[in-house]
Amino acid sequence: MNKKRKDFNVKKSLWIISVIAIACGACAREGAINLAAETSFIEKRLQGTLVNIPDSTLHIPRSIQKDGKSWRYVSYQDWTSGFWSGELWYAYELSGQPKWKEQAAHFTQELRPLAYEPVIDHDLGFQIFNSFGNAYRLTGVDSYRQVVLAAADSLATLFNPKVGTILSWPRAVPNMEWPQHNTIIDNMINLELLFWASKNGGADSLYHIAVSHAKKTMENHFRDDYTSYHVVVYDKANGKRRKQVTHQGFADISMWARGQSWAIYGYTMVYRETKDPVFLDFAQKVTDVYLDRLPEDLVPYWDFDDPNIPNTPRDASAAAVVASALFELCQYVPAEKGAVYRKKAELMLTSLARHYHTADGNTAILGQVTGHYPNGSEINTSINYGDYYYMEALLRYKNLRK
Template identity: 50%
Template sequence: MNRLFLLLFVLTLTNCSKQEKNSVVDTEKILSQNVEKTKETLKVLTPDQGFARNIPKNQKNWELVGVKDWCSGFWPGVLWYSYEASGDEELREQAEKFTAPLKSIAYSPAENHDIGFMLYTSYGNGYRLTNNEEYKNVLLAAADTLATLYNPNVGSILSWPSQTQFRHNTIIDNMMNLELLFWAAKNGGTKELYNVAESHALVTMKNLVRKDSAIYHVGSFDETTGEFLKGQTHQGYADESMWARGQAWGIYGFSVAYRETHRKEFLETAIKVSEHFLNRLPEDGIPYWDFDDVNIPDAPKDASAAAIAACGLLELSKFVPSKAQSEKYVNAARKMINLLSEAPYYSGDTNQALLLHSTGHLPHDSEIDVPIIYADYYYMEALLRIQKMDSEVTSELAKS
């Protein structure tokens, strides 16, 4: 990267921080606080008890779920990120202990598309940080298992085998599980894993991304002919509304799809769904659970959607064609992470979570305006991404 550009980039961020509070977060301090809080939680939580999922209102501690819950990998992922942030060997040991029980998922018949959420967050981060060959083998097996849900007639992975009312269903969340397949294809798996991931992303792009750049939660297809039947929602406000977390999955998922394939249409899609998300953010900068809920401004917020979108924007910023556009997405991500790092979203001493005010499944009256583990996971990821980015800029400036 050009050193003059780096200097101008830092000056731009500094100026923006004064005007919009985009970069005032003390990343080192927040990460340190999060690490210490995670270590406190580990004093009362062991792998045999289960995995953190949510904290109901008026409770302090995490509600726990078993290995097969789609969120089981996020708590081990938080531990791996905490280890990455601190270098604390105790955290590495705990991350290993909470990761180990998830191994069975890779070697069991696929029950849903969430294998990536479960294992790439846990074993994936573990392998990235330790190069443990056993972790690599588990990930390769997990990718093969996930690929069994692929339907060549449709060209996409079946997301929910149990949800037969949606026929062959492809949900936007599944874009996040493709990274496991892309990784496996480069690390000992077959080329077919790459082909499956690429095809799934293309089908999702062509059918779930609407003309207005909002994204359907669910695309239903004829499992024999591959015909797209309709787009609808399961967790959003309405079929044609913009469910905030789904839009965030799209930002991140299509950015990764471009990184792995270099297909221009994936980059264009990532940009347009990002622009639509940013253009529709409310004044306070954190999305409501669904941008079209008629109860806004009295509708609940979704901190998890902000954290996921921030990660996606930081990823996308590396690939957009102009420096101005890159700065825009980095600044937008910084602003959201800054907002999440303060009241009313930062938990502090409120409970065991890092973030408050996420919304899981409002139509089913589930996990509404509470801490949810995947919000913490992507929040930690975004903080680490920003820390690394700032470190690289500082290092380059020192050389100039």
């Protein structure tokens, strides 16, 4: 090879390398999250919420009211009560600032009675694991662990061995054929409380209850295309399935966005705890049908089958839940698919940060969250679980980058 041709090939190679580098940089910027800016934004929002919390029994911020500024406050018994203290623990983890640890500990202790009172529904996982579970993880204080163990034992009392699942709503709810046994897809998240407890001083039976619930839900909660029903009602005496409904979705046959997000997050977590490849395969199936139907900005409408799309509310909370789940799921699947999942999660976070932050005057973090559309409640607003899972997704992204 003559010198001119050799020099040409070297220059060509360098040019190709530079083009690839530029392209990769553009891809990185497209999905890049400014963690410092997001952390600063979150801290300002949380501080704005703290200074306005009333001195009353109802002082846990749940959702922003119709005026777009004022919080609706609830007691420690509300199913969302653990998300607020969980946000404060995550703020401590994101920022390293001791003031968030102090506030988190204060609001966490208020939830302690839940672990020892008669259990009223399946939401102990949301309430206790998000508060006391994060508290123990970040501090190692054993009294926090003891509360989590007590809550797991309480949750286990709702398990019906004839059905194979935990009873979600032990009370009359419309269309649930009470006193038959109902199980909702949300309950998949609360299995983490049982798995964790079984490894940290609780009974082995807690693990088996969680696995039974996951398997039974996998068999009965999903359509042939892997979209999820919201609720399955079972005969409490013989365990047979009576009906499948989508209580908070558009219709029984529709894919309610947050319900599908619970399935994605739940089965990813169950695989982590069991290492059973059946659950990993299923986690991918419920994920892929969700990703395939997302709008361009990767934040779903409240129900994928609402005929009024695009003139219907979004649910940014579902996007936050799925982004968090994908940062975990991407580590369990083959590298090529894992890269796709991770990229989707990064783009979801970017979309939420750019287009779904709350406006000034609203001290929540994410807007455009939809709670119970058919009931006409908490529509196109801010709800604490959307903020909680957004912060969790940011933390998982941060840890993956390390």
